[in-house]
Amino acid sequence: MSLEVRPYKDEDVQQILNAWNAWLPYDPMTENLLSEKLAGDRDFDPELTLVLEEDGKVVGFGQGLVRPWYEPGLGWIKLFAIESGRYLDVGTALLSPLEEGLHARGAKAVQIFDSAPNYLMPGIDPRYTEMLVFFERQGYARYDDTSNMDAPLEHADFDTSARENKLRKIGIEVRRATPEDRDNVQDFVREKFIQWVPEVDATFENRPVSLHIALVDNRVVAFSAYDANNRGTGWFGPMGTDPSLRGKGVGAVLYLRCLRDLKNQGHKKAIIPWVGPIAFYFRTSGAVVSRVFWQYRKELI
Numbered sequence: 001m002s003l004e005v006r007p008y009k010d011e012d013v014q015q016i017l018n019a020w021n022a023w024l025p026y027d028p029m030t031e032n033l034l035s036e037k038l039a040g041d042r043d044f045d046p047e048l049t050l051v052l053e054e055d056g057k058v059v060g061f062g063q064g065l066v067r068p069w070y071e072p073g074l075g076w077i078k079l080f081a082i083e084s085g086r087y088l089d090v091g092t093a094l095l096s097p098l099e100e101g102l103h104a105r106g107a108k109a110v111q112i113f114d115s116a117p118n119y120l121m122p123g124i125d126p127r128y129t130e131m132l133v134f135f136e137r138q139g140y141a142r143y144d145d146t147s148n149m150d151a152p153l154e155h156a157d158f159d160t161s162a163r164e165n166k167l168r169k170i171g172i173e174v175r176r177a178t179p180e181d182r183d184n185v186q187d188f189v190r191e192k193f194i195q196w197v198p199e200v201d202a203t204f205e206n207r208p209v210s211l212h213i214a215l216v217d218n219r220v221v222a223f224s225a226y227d228a229n230n231r232g233t234g235w236f237g238p239m240g241t242d243p244s245l246r247g248k249g250v251g252a253v254l255y256l257r258c259l260r261d262l263k264n265q266g267h268k269k270a271i272i273p274w275v276g277p278i279a280f281y282f283r284t285s286g287a288v289v290s291r292v293f294w295q296y297r298k299e300l301i
Helices: 010-023 031-037 087-104 129-137 161-169 179-192 194-203 250-264 278-285
Strands: 003-007 049-054 057-066 074-082 109-112 141-152 173-176 211-216 219-226 236-241 269-272 288-299
Touching (some): 003 087, 010 031, 010 074, 049 087, 074 129, 087 129, 129 288, 141 278, 161 173, 161 250, 173 250, 179 194, 179 219, 194 219, 194 236, 219 250, 236 269, 250 269
Parallel strands (some): 074 109
Antiparallel strands (some): 057 074, 141 269, 141 288, 211 219, 219 236
């Protein structure tokens, strides 16, 4: 057995896609999605995007990165996949250089997959049992859980006109954001929800802009987004409302507007990732918990 770890090359794309989709069936990858996760990430590091080969055959693929602007001292294994049945056999050959590279870039700890704002999944799906056993054996400790929800789209019309009329009567305007709103929106997001600045900004690259906003006296007070991450997959979020306006139904209207757009794109369901208020999404759209993720972290010495 001859193992080699080398940097990813553009001509590897089809091999990586075929391998990824065979090994991680709950997280299918397309060429566009892989591009978004790699060069489409502002923190893409080609030296930490690695292919593991055995006698010329791809048996593993991994991506590491740091985000010093977001969380100094933390690194991520953003993508990681090993041929089924081989994690305990060859997994360390890929993980070790990723950890070493992250440590060299200042990471004092590493987390698995939850590399917001550009991520594929927010942790390890425990159905990938071989993967989680491997990471636990490598010293990673489970520190939290999170969930994704699915909102059904096919049999709902998401008509928000009556709710919008009620909001208008109390001085709240709801509409789709336009490119001219970018600065106004980002001022609000930076002030209230700074962790979501990159994702919200990404919606302005879509046509139409995949962001709905609420305004009071031409000032943004709430937003709801889709296609900000994992574009083209029915991915919803993020969303946020000024705390002073919560309870008035603003968030529900903005959320339903996004679901209507996703339905019009042809999606049968919307994916609500890394969920906080499960009750809100269930009550507003009948969304249900569809996936659970375990989140792992390791301190680097």
